[in-house]
Amino acid sequence: MARARRATVEEQTPRLDLPSRVHSVLDLVGHTPLVDVTALAPGLSPRVRLLAKLEGFNPGGSVKDRPALWMVRHGLTSGALRAGKTILDSTSGNTGIALAMIGAALAYPVVLVLPENVSEERKRIITAFGARMIFSSGLEGSDGAIRLCRQILEKEPGSYFKPDQYFNPVNPLAHYESTGPEIWEATNGSVTHFVAGIGTGGTVMGTGRYLKERNPKIQVVAAEPDDALHGLEGLKHMASSIVPGIYHEDQLDGKIPVPTDAAYELVYQLGTRLGLVVGQSSGAALFAALQVAHDLAEGVVVVIFCDFGDRYLSTNLWLGWAEWLEKRRVRGTQPGTAEDRSGRSRRAQSK
Ligand code: PMP
16 A cells, blocks of 8 residues: 655745755755866876866765756656655665665655675665665675566566666756756866766766767767776776666767776875865776876866765775875875875876
Protein backbone atom coordinates (compact mmCIF):
# COMPACT_ATOMS: atom_id res chain seq x y z
CA MET A 1 0.00 0.00 0.00
CA ALA A 2 1.29 3.47 -0.86
CA ARG A 3 2.43 5.37 2.24
CA ALA A 4 1.20 8.94 2.80
CA ARG A 5 4.04 11.32 1.95
CA ARG A 6 5.28 13.75 4.55
CA ALA A 7 4.82 17.42 3.59
CA THR A 8 7.88 19.06 2.04
CA VAL A 9 9.51 22.17 3.47
CA GLU A 10 7.94 24.03 0.55
CA GLU A 11 4.47 22.85 1.52
CA GLN A 12 4.88 23.48 5.23
CA THR A 13 6.25 27.01 5.16
CA PRO A 14 5.38 29.95 2.93
CA ARG A 15 8.24 31.61 1.02
CA LEU A 16 9.57 34.75 2.69
CA ASP A 17 11.18 37.43 0.63
CA LEU A 18 14.32 38.17 2.64
CA PRO A 19 17.81 39.05 1.42
CA SER A 20 20.45 36.27 1.48
CA ARG A 21 17.93 33.60 2.34
CA VAL A 22 17.04 30.55 0.32
CA HIS A 23 13.93 28.54 0.84
CA SER A 24 15.28 25.03 0.58
CA VAL A 25 18.67 23.35 0.40
CA LEU A 26 17.80 22.57 -3.22
CA ASP A 27 17.96 26.29 -4.06
CA LEU A 28 21.68 26.07 -3.23
CA VAL A 29 22.47 23.65 -6.06
CA GLY A 30 24.71 25.25 -8.69
CA HIS A 31 26.11 28.80 -8.92
CA THR A 32 29.49 27.52 -7.78
CA PRO A 33 32.56 29.81 -7.87
CA LEU A 34 35.50 29.81 -10.29
CA VAL A 35 38.88 30.12 -8.60
CA ASP A 36 42.08 31.08 -10.41
CA VAL A 37 44.63 28.25 -10.10
CA THR A 38 47.06 29.61 -12.72
CA ALA A 39 49.69 30.08 -9.98
CA LEU A 40 50.09 26.31 -9.75
CA ALA A 41 51.69 26.16 -13.20
CA PRO A 42 54.60 28.62 -13.34
CA GLY A 43 55.62 27.70 -16.91
CA LEU A 44 52.44 28.94 -18.60
CA SER A 45 52.31 31.79 -21.07
CA PRO A 46 51.38 35.00 -19.20
CA ARG A 47 48.30 35.27 -21.44
CA VAL A 48 46.89 31.93 -20.26
CA ARG A 49 44.47 31.62 -17.33
CA LEU A 50 43.50 28.43 -15.60
CA LEU A 51 40.21 28.61 -13.68
CA ALA A 52 38.72 25.81 -11.56
CA LYS A 53 34.99 25.52 -10.92
CA LEU A 54 34.55 24.36 -7.33
CA GLU A 55 31.65 21.95 -7.41
CA GLY A 56 32.29 20.95 -3.80
CA PHE A 57 30.28 24.06 -2.88
CA ASN A 58 27.06 22.34 -3.91
CA PRO A 59 24.96 21.46 -0.82
CA GLY A 60 25.48 17.71 -1.28
CA GLY A 61 29.18 18.38 -1.74
CA SER A 62 29.63 17.53 -5.43
CA VAL A 63 28.86 18.21 -9.08
CA LYS A 64 26.35 15.33 -8.97
CA ASP A 65 23.78 17.46 -7.12
CA ARG A 66 22.97 19.02 -10.49
CA PRO A 67 22.03 15.92 -12.51
CA ALA A 68 20.43 14.24 -9.46
CA LEU A 69 18.16 17.26 -8.94
CA TRP A 70 17.34 17.55 -12.64
CA MET A 71 16.54 13.82 -12.95
CA VAL A 72 14.31 13.85 -9.85
CA ARG A 73 12.50 17.02 -11.00
CA HIS A 74 12.05 15.51 -14.45
CA GLY A 75 10.63 12.36 -12.80
CA LEU A 76 8.16 14.54 -10.90
CA THR A 77 7.00 16.46 -13.99
CA SER A 78 6.73 13.33 -16.15
CA GLY A 79 4.85 11.49 -13.37
CA ALA A 80 7.45 8.68 -13.20
CA LEU A 81 8.10 9.82 -9.61
CA ARG A 82 4.96 10.41 -7.55
CA ALA A 83 3.63 10.00 -4.01
CA GLY A 84 4.13 6.48 -2.70
CA LYS A 85 7.23 5.81 -4.83
CA THR A 86 10.76 5.37 -3.55
CA ILE A 87 13.88 6.67 -5.31
CA LEU A 88 16.15 3.67 -5.93
CA ASP A 89 19.70 3.54 -7.30
CA SER A 90 22.92 1.60 -7.05
CA THR A 91 25.58 4.23 -6.51
CA SER A 92 27.84 4.60 -3.52
CA GLY A 93 29.40 7.70 -4.93
CA ASN A 94 28.42 11.32 -5.20
CA THR A 95 25.16 10.60 -7.06
CA GLY A 96 23.96 8.44 -4.16
CA ILE A 97 24.73 11.20 -1.68
CA ALA A 98 22.97 13.76 -3.91
CA LEU A 99 19.88 11.56 -4.26
CA ALA A 100 19.77 10.97 -0.49
CA MET A 101 19.90 14.73 0.12
CA ILE A 102 17.27 15.55 -2.51
CA GLY A 103 14.95 12.76 -1.32
CA ALA A 104 15.16 14.15 2.22
CA ALA A 105 14.38 17.70 1.06
CA LEU A 106 11.47 16.60 -1.15
CA ALA A 107 10.11 14.03 1.34
CA TYR A 108 10.63 11.00 -0.90
CA PRO A 109 12.18 7.87 0.58
CA VAL A 110 15.53 6.85 -0.95
CA VAL A 111 17.02 3.35 -1.11
CA LEU A 112 20.63 2.92 -2.27
CA VAL A 113 22.13 -0.46 -3.14
CA LEU A 114 25.84 -0.47 -2.31
CA PRO A 115 28.70 -2.97 -2.13
CA GLU A 116 29.11 -3.85 1.57
CA ASN A 117 32.73 -2.68 1.61
CA VAL A 118 31.97 0.94 0.64
CA SER A 119 33.79 3.36 2.95
CA GLU A 120 32.42 4.08 6.42
CA GLU A 121 32.25 7.81 5.73
CA ARG A 122 30.01 7.20 2.66
CA LYS A 123 27.65 5.06 4.75
CA ARG A 124 27.51 7.73 7.44
CA ILE A 125 26.74 10.58 5.04
CA ILE A 126 23.96 8.56 3.39
CA THR A 127 22.52 7.60 6.79
CA ALA A 128 22.61 11.24 7.90
CA PHE A 129 20.22 12.07 5.06
CA GLY A 130 17.86 9.35 6.27
CA ALA A 131 18.29 7.13 3.19
CA ARG A 132 18.17 3.33 3.52
CA MET A 133 21.05 1.16 2.31
CA ILE A 134 20.90 -2.39 0.97
CA PHE A 135 24.26 -4.13 0.73
CA SER A 136 25.48 -6.33 -2.10
CA SER A 137 28.58 -8.55 -1.92
CA GLY A 138 31.78 -6.59 -1.58
CA LEU A 139 33.52 -9.13 -3.82
CA GLU A 140 31.27 -8.23 -6.77
CA GLY A 141 32.03 -4.51 -6.60
CA SER A 142 29.73 -1.95 -8.22
CA ASP A 143 28.53 -4.49 -10.83
CA GLY A 144 27.12 -6.60 -7.97
CA ALA A 145 25.22 -3.55 -6.66
CA ILE A 146 23.86 -2.84 -10.16
CA ARG A 147 22.61 -6.44 -10.48
CA LEU A 148 20.99 -6.48 -7.03
CA CYS A 149 19.36 -3.12 -7.74
CA ARG A 150 17.89 -4.56 -10.97
CA GLN A 151 16.48 -7.57 -9.09
CA ILE A 152 14.82 -5.30 -6.51
CA LEU A 153 13.31 -3.18 -9.29
CA GLU A 154 12.08 -6.21 -11.25
CA LYS A 155 10.25 -7.61 -8.20
CA GLU A 156 8.24 -4.41 -7.62
CA PRO A 157 8.61 -2.13 -10.65
CA GLY A 158 5.67 0.07 -9.58
CA SER A 159 7.23 0.95 -6.22
CA TYR A 160 10.38 2.65 -7.42
CA PHE A 161 11.77 5.53 -9.46
CA LYS A 162 15.26 4.83 -10.83
CA PRO A 163 17.05 7.92 -12.22
CA ASP A 164 19.47 5.79 -14.33
CA GLN A 165 22.20 8.43 -14.69
CA TYR A 166 24.21 6.47 -17.30
CA PHE A 167 21.39 6.46 -19.84
CA ASN A 168 19.18 9.39 -18.78
CA PRO A 169 19.58 12.38 -21.17
CA VAL A 170 18.45 14.64 -18.32
CA ASN A 171 21.90 14.05 -16.74
CA PRO A 172 23.81 16.02 -19.45
CA LEU A 173 20.82 18.38 -19.74
CA ALA A 174 21.45 19.51 -16.14
CA HIS A 175 24.93 20.67 -17.21
CA TYR A 176 23.66 22.16 -20.46
CA GLU A 177 21.20 24.25 -18.47
CA SER A 178 23.35 25.13 -15.43
CA THR A 179 27.10 24.39 -15.53
CA GLY A 180 27.55 25.65 -19.11
CA PRO A 181 25.72 28.98 -18.71
CA GLU A 182 27.46 29.60 -15.36
CA ILE A 183 30.90 29.20 -16.96
CA TRP A 184 29.95 31.37 -19.93
CA GLU A 185 28.69 34.15 -17.65
CA ALA A 186 31.50 33.91 -15.09
CA THR A 187 34.14 34.29 -17.82
CA ASN A 188 32.20 36.95 -19.77
CA GLY A 189 32.30 34.55 -22.70
CA SER A 190 36.12 34.49 -22.71
CA VAL A 191 36.45 30.73 -22.02
CA THR A 192 38.44 29.01 -24.79
CA HIS A 193 38.89 25.47 -23.39
CA PHE A 194 36.76 23.30 -21.13
CA VAL A 195 38.20 20.27 -19.31
CA ALA A 196 36.35 17.70 -17.14
CA GLY A 197 36.80 14.12 -15.99
CA ILE A 198 34.50 11.39 -17.32
CA GLY A 199 32.35 9.21 -15.09
CA THR A 200 28.94 9.05 -16.73
CA GLY A 201 30.16 11.75 -19.13
CA GLY A 202 27.23 14.00 -18.16
CA THR A 203 29.39 16.98 -17.17
CA VAL A 204 31.68 17.04 -20.20
CA MET A 205 28.88 16.31 -22.70
CA GLY A 206 26.24 18.74 -21.41
CA THR A 207 28.57 21.63 -20.52
CA GLY A 208 30.57 21.11 -23.73
CA ARG A 209 27.45 21.19 -25.90
CA TYR A 210 26.28 24.46 -24.32
CA LEU A 211 29.66 26.17 -24.64
CA LYS A 212 30.11 25.08 -28.26
CA GLU A 213 26.69 26.48 -29.10
CA ARG A 214 27.79 29.84 -27.69
CA ASN A 215 31.18 29.70 -29.43
CA PRO A 216 32.00 26.77 -31.75
CA LYS A 217 35.73 27.47 -31.34
CA ILE A 218 35.70 26.38 -27.67
CA GLN A 219 37.65 23.13 -27.26
CA VAL A 220 36.14 20.44 -25.05
CA VAL A 221 38.59 17.94 -23.54
CA ALA A 222 37.95 14.95 -21.25
CA ALA A 223 40.29 13.53 -18.58
CA GLU A 224 40.24 9.75 -18.35
CA PRO A 225 42.13 7.29 -16.09
CA ASP A 226 45.04 5.83 -18.07
CA ASP A 227 44.33 2.29 -16.89
CA ALA A 228 41.42 0.00 -16.00
CA LEU A 229 42.86 -0.44 -12.49
CA HIS A 230 43.03 3.12 -11.26
CA GLY A 231 42.50 5.01 -8.02
CA LEU A 232 40.51 7.91 -9.43
CA GLU A 233 37.16 7.52 -7.70
CA GLY A 234 34.26 8.85 -9.77
CA LEU A 235 36.03 8.43 -13.14
CA LYS A 236 35.70 5.67 -15.73
CA HIS A 237 38.26 4.07 -18.02
CA MET A 238 36.00 3.78 -21.05
CA ALA A 239 37.86 1.03 -22.94
CA SER A 240 37.33 -1.41 -20.06
CA SER A 241 33.85 -0.23 -18.96
CA ILE A 242 30.27 -0.42 -20.10
CA VAL A 243 30.10 2.81 -22.11
CA PRO A 244 27.31 5.07 -20.77
CA GLY A 245 24.50 5.72 -23.26
CA ILE A 246 24.83 9.49 -22.77
CA TYR A 247 28.55 9.51 -23.65
CA HIS A 248 29.43 10.42 -27.25
CA GLU A 249 33.18 10.54 -27.72
CA ASP A 250 32.88 11.97 -31.24
CA GLN A 251 31.63 15.25 -29.72
CA LEU A 252 34.88 15.78 -27.80
CA ASP A 253 37.93 17.59 -29.17
CA GLY A 254 40.29 15.43 -27.16
CA LYS A 255 40.74 12.95 -24.34
CA ILE A 256 43.80 12.92 -22.08
CA PRO A 257 44.86 9.77 -20.18
CA VAL A 258 45.79 10.47 -16.54
CA PRO A 259 48.03 8.31 -14.32
CA THR A 260 46.65 7.96 -10.78
CA ASP A 261 49.88 9.04 -9.07
CA ALA A 262 50.12 12.21 -11.17
CA ALA A 263 46.54 13.13 -10.20
CA TYR A 264 47.28 12.52 -6.50
CA GLU A 265 50.45 14.61 -6.71
CA LEU A 266 48.42 17.54 -8.05
CA VAL A 267 45.84 17.14 -5.27
CA TYR A 268 48.66 17.37 -2.70
CA GLN A 269 50.07 20.44 -4.44
CA LEU A 270 46.66 22.16 -4.51
CA GLY A 271 46.29 21.58 -0.78
CA THR A 272 49.70 22.79 0.30
CA ARG A 273 50.19 25.58 -2.24
CA LEU A 274 46.73 27.03 -2.83
CA GLY A 275 44.82 25.94 0.28
CA LEU A 276 42.42 23.92 -1.80
CA VAL A 277 41.83 20.31 -0.76
CA VAL A 278 39.93 18.48 -3.49
CA GLY A 279 39.12 14.91 -4.48
CA GLN A 280 41.28 12.72 -6.72
CA SER A 281 39.16 13.27 -9.83
CA SER A 282 39.89 17.01 -9.56
CA GLY A 283 43.61 16.23 -9.59
CA ALA A 284 43.02 14.17 -12.73
CA ALA A 285 41.07 16.97 -14.43
CA LEU A 286 43.81 19.43 -13.46
CA PHE A 287 46.49 17.15 -14.96
CA ALA A 288 44.63 17.27 -18.29
CA ALA A 289 43.95 21.01 -18.01
CA LEU A 290 47.67 21.69 -17.42
CA GLN A 291 48.55 19.78 -20.60
CA VAL A 292 46.01 21.83 -22.53
CA ALA A 293 47.18 25.10 -20.96
CA HIS A 294 50.89 24.41 -21.57
CA ASP A 295 50.28 24.19 -25.32
CA LEU A 296 48.60 27.61 -25.50
CA ALA A 297 49.99 31.08 -26.15
CA GLU A 298 46.72 32.61 -25.02
CA GLY A 299 43.44 31.36 -23.61
CA VAL A 300 41.10 30.77 -20.68
CA VAL A 301 40.96 27.14 -19.59
CA VAL A 302 38.10 26.17 -17.27
CA VAL A 303 38.42 22.89 -15.38
CA ILE A 304 35.83 21.18 -13.18
CA PHE A 305 36.81 20.22 -9.62
CA CYS A 306 34.00 17.77 -8.80
CA ASP A 307 34.23 17.70 -5.01
CA PHE A 308 36.39 18.48 -1.99
CA GLY A 309 38.92 16.07 -0.51
CA ASP A 310 37.39 15.54 2.90
CA ARG A 311 35.14 12.77 1.63
CA TYR A 312 38.17 10.63 0.78
CA LEU A 313 39.83 10.55 4.20
CA SER A 314 39.86 6.75 4.34
CA THR A 315 41.02 6.19 0.75
CA ASN A 316 44.48 5.75 -0.76
CA LEU A 317 44.47 9.44 -1.61
CA TRP A 318 44.75 10.38 2.05
CA LEU A 319 47.09 7.50 2.92
CA GLY A 320 49.37 8.58 0.07
CA TRP A 321 49.19 12.13 1.32
CA ALA A 322 50.53 11.17 4.73
CA GLU A 323 53.42 9.34 3.03
CA TRP A 324 54.07 12.29 0.74
CA LEU A 325 54.29 14.70 3.67
CA GLU A 326 56.49 12.27 5.60
CA LYS A 327 58.95 12.00 2.69
CA ARG A 328 59.27 15.76 2.65
CA ARG A 329 59.75 15.85 6.42
CA VAL A 330 62.56 13.30 6.21
CA ARG A 331 64.20 15.27 3.38
CA GLY A 332 63.70 18.43 5.44
CA THR A 333 61.58 20.09 2.77
CA GLN A 334 58.54 22.03 3.88
CA PRO A 335 55.59 21.42 1.55
CA GLY A 336 54.68 24.51 -0.44
CA THR A 337 58.08 26.21 -0.06
CA ALA A 338 60.17 27.39 -3.03
CA GLU A 339 62.59 24.48 -2.50
CA ASP A 340 59.77 21.96 -2.52
CA ARG A 341 58.24 23.51 -5.63
CA SER A 342 61.46 23.42 -7.60
CA GLY A 343 61.92 19.72 -6.71
CA ARG A 344 58.42 18.95 -7.84
CA SER A 345 58.59 20.84 -11.10
CA ARG A 346 61.81 18.95 -11.96
CA ARG A 347 60.02 15.67 -11.34
CA ALA A 348 56.96 16.80 -13.31
CA GLN A 349 59.19 17.68 -16.28
CA SER A 350 60.96 14.34 -16.20
CA LYS A 351 57.65 12.42 -16.46
N1 PMP B 1 34.46 13.13 -10.23
C1 PMP B 1 33.74 12.62 -9.23
C2 PMP B 1 34.30 12.68 -7.85
C3 PMP B 1 32.49 12.04 -9.49
O1 PMP B 1 31.75 11.55 -8.48
C4 PMP B 1 32.02 12.00 -10.82
C5 PMP B 1 30.71 11.34 -11.11
N2 PMP B 1 30.83 9.92 -11.18
C6 PMP B 1 32.80 12.53 -11.84
C7 PMP B 1 34.02 13.08 -11.50
C8 PMP B 1 32.39 12.48 -13.28
O2 PMP B 1 31.23 13.21 -13.58
P1 PMP B 1 30.27 12.75 -14.74
O3 PMP B 1 29.46 11.58 -14.21
O4 PMP B 1 29.40 13.93 -15.01
O5 PMP B 1 31.08 12.35 -15.92
